[in-house]
Amino acid sequence: MNNVSLRRDRHVLFLAIRQIYRHRTRSLLTVLGVVIGVFSVITMVTLGNGATEAVRASISALGSDLLTIRPGQSAGPGGGSGGGPFDLADVEAIRGQIGGVVVVAGQAQTAGVAVRNAQSWSTTITGTTNEFFRAQRLTIGAGREFTHEEEEAGKRVCIIxxxxxxxxxxxxxxIGQVFRVRGISCEVVGVLEERGQNGFGGDLDDTIIMPLKAVQRQLTGNHDIGAIAVGVDPTFNSAAIQAAIVALLRERRNLDPTQDDDFSVLDAKQIADTISGTVGILTLLVGAVAGISLLVGGIGIMNIMLVSVTERTREIGTRLAIGALGDEVLLQFLVEAVVLSCLGGLVGMVIALIICITAAPLIGVPFLFDAQINFLSFFFSAAIGIGFGYFPARRAAGLNPIEALRYD
Amino acid sequence: MVEPLVRLDKITKVFGDGPTAFQALRGIDLAVEGGDFVAIMGASGSGKSTAMNILGCLDTPTSGRYFFKGVEVQALTRDQRALLRRRYIGFVFQGFNLLPRMSALENVELPLIYRGEPAARRKSFAMAALAQVGLEPWASHKSNELSGGQQQRVAIARAIVTRPQMLLADEPTGNLDSETSFEIMRLLRELNRGLAVTVIMITHEAEMAAFASSVVRLRDGLVEQRELAS
Structure with a gap:
């Protein structure tokens, strides 16, 4: 083209950054929405994940390869309506006839007040066998388990x-001390290792365990078994074992095929999965609501950028007149929006992490850094910058320089 | 015959269409040689601003041909015209059009940014341009802290920092008092002579036009008269 050079040069990226710095206060207010959006998404999801993990951990503390069989159909403690209790023959049938079962512990439970000297304490008393400790993953911290003789004779000994x-x-x-419970005396032979609370606020350490026969003879006065804990071999499919137990107990309880089960088999792992699944869905829901605030933050950026384009019309006209290309003006405004929103995303991430690290111990959940949600939120805030920045930038780039120069 | 820097050939410009159409330029022929200092005068509505926008490659004619350094400007795309402005044309506006919040130096650097000059060269070129308009000590002042005359000097520095071949000044003294106006005019004449930059200036004041080497009078979209300045 003759001696006229129409070479293109690109050096506009830093113009945007300079502009943001020059309008610090406005930039801060512009990105506030994105900051809050990213912050809430990350905080909600991180704390939600922590809560899920806390629930899972406390339920699996009950024993992850544990099936609990109770009469009736209610999942709650104490059984539900319907079927009568089990007996020792049921326990032995499960032990003898179901493959993959490692330990089976029948339990007879009752409540009572324990008294020693001037102290009294209302608690639950569980009669069971040593297998119960295996099934429930209980560890004897001090003292010992029951001896075979104590179990067979129903001796008045207890582990507390x-x-x-x-x-x-x-x-x-x-250890070796004696106290009275429901009018019988009982010698302490062991102490359980401390376990703290379960996921529902119940105290796992508030328990007295006696040999099954002692409780049946001295306290409940019958041969009923209120619950059976079954420890399964983790290499077996617990669902198949569960089905086999159901079939066995239906047969033993003479239920015809039209009748519903009058007992229930609970899988601790299944409960953990169900509950953490529910918490997970709630986390997702709260995260999605927080995501909407991120979107609103993006609209905030678009608003301010549009105002900025109008306010800077003369400036844009000047830039175009002295030779800025439409693309360069577009890029400048787009980069401005993207840098702003990325900055907002970063600030939101940092605040979220600080809040999560501080708040997680306060509400009793573990802090689990979720790289995925952090990356996703940041990526999303950058995308918002591009999406909502493009429209104002397009408008700036398309201005007619003559009219823009005349604009007041 | 040597091609002049600028040549307008039967340029017309019509705004709008149908019964409301307005013919701002009715066929202008004009040639400006490199190094000239031309003042364009005319009553408002005579088409001088429209002619200036076309000369500055900001607007395209409805018909006719505009040659800048032999290139037919009306055939260029929007981006090509922007690049042409960037490299060869400097603008001085009546309202100065400096960017607020930026220092005088940053304002002068602006065209160099679009030319992709590295920071060190930008700064030394901009300081040299500020020195040329006598504002070197004011380099770090924000543009809104300067007086009108100083602002117009910064704007002139911004226009010449790229060493353009043509300086277009649209009523450069329109917002200034007469004493400052003369200073600006003397500066423009100095630059015209010292840097051999072609200056085309719109004005409606004969006193200012007197600084030019020739005066073009427009009337109703036509060149009425071209004369050498007194």
């Missing part, structure tokens, strides 16, 4: 939890 130690023995060594 930390809460009982604290309330009846004021944390002195209880």
């Amino acid at each position: 939890g930390a809460t009982i130690v604290a309330n009846l023995f004021q944390n002195t060594d209880p």
Whole structure:
């Protein structure tokens, strides 16, 4: 083209950054929406994940390869309406006839007040066998388990939890000591290792465990078994074992095919999955609501950018007159929006992490850094910058320089 | 015959269409040699601003041909015209059109940014341009802290920093008092002579037009008269 050079040069990226710095206050207000959006998404999801993990952990503390069989159809403690209790023959049938079963512990439970010297404490008493400790993954911290003789004879011995130690023995060594419960005396032979609370606020250490026969003879006065804990071999499919137990018990309880089960088999892992699944869905829901605030933040950016384009019409006209290309003006405004929203995303991430690290211990959930949601939120805020920045940038680039120069 | 820097050949410009159409230029012929200092005068509505926009490659004619350095401007795309402005044309506006919040130096650097000059060269070129308009000590002042005359000097520095071949000044003294106006005019004449930059200036004041080497009078979209300045 003759001696006229129409070479293109690109050096506009930093113009945007300079502009943002020059309008610090406005930039901050512009990105506030994105900051809050990213912050809430990350906080909600991170704390939600922590809560899911907390629930899962506390349920699997009950024993992840544990099936609990109760009469009736209610999942709650104490059984539900319908079927009568089990007996020892049921326990032995499960032990003898179901493959993949490692331990089976029948339990007879009752409530009562334990008394020692001037101290009294209302608690639950469980009669069971040593297998119960295996099934429930309980560890004897001090002392010992029941002897075979104690189990067979139904001796009045007991293994107690930390809460009982604290309330009846004021944390002195209880081994060999005797206290009374529901009018019978009982010698402490072991103490359970402390377990804390379960996922629902119940105290796992508030328990007295006696041999099954002792509870049946001395306290409940019958041969009923209120619950059966079944520990399964983790290499077996617990659903198949569950089905086999259901079939066996239906047969033993003479249920005809039209009748519903009058007992229930609970899989601890299944409960954990169900509950953490529910918490997971709630987390997703809250995260999605927070995501909407991120979207609103993007609209905020678009608004301010549009105002900025109008306010800077003369400036844009000047830039175009001195030779800025439409693309360069477009790029400048687009980069401005993207840099703003990315900045907002970063600030939101940092605030979210600080809040999560601080708040997680306060609400009792573990802090789990979720790289995916952090990356996703940041990516989304950048995308918002492009999406909502493009329209104002397009408008700026398309201005007629003559009219823009005349604009007041 | 040597091609002049600028040649307008039967340029017309019509705004709108149908019964409301307005013919701003009715066929202008004009040649400006490199190094000239031309003042364009005319009553409002005579088409001088329209002619200036076409000369500055900001607008395209409805018909006719505009040659800048032999290139037919009306055939260029919007981007090509922008690149042509960037490299060969400097603009001085009546309202100065400096970017607020930016220092005088940053304003002068602006065209160099679009030319992709590295920062160090930008700064030294911009300082040199500011020195040429006598504002070197004011380089770091924000443009809104300067007086009108100073602002127009910064704008002139911005226009000449790229060493353009043509300086287009649209009523450059329209917002200034007469004493400052003369200073600006003397500066423009100095640049015209010292840098051999072609200056085309719109004005409606004969006193200012007197600084030019020739005066073109427009009337109703036509060149009425071209004369050498007194």
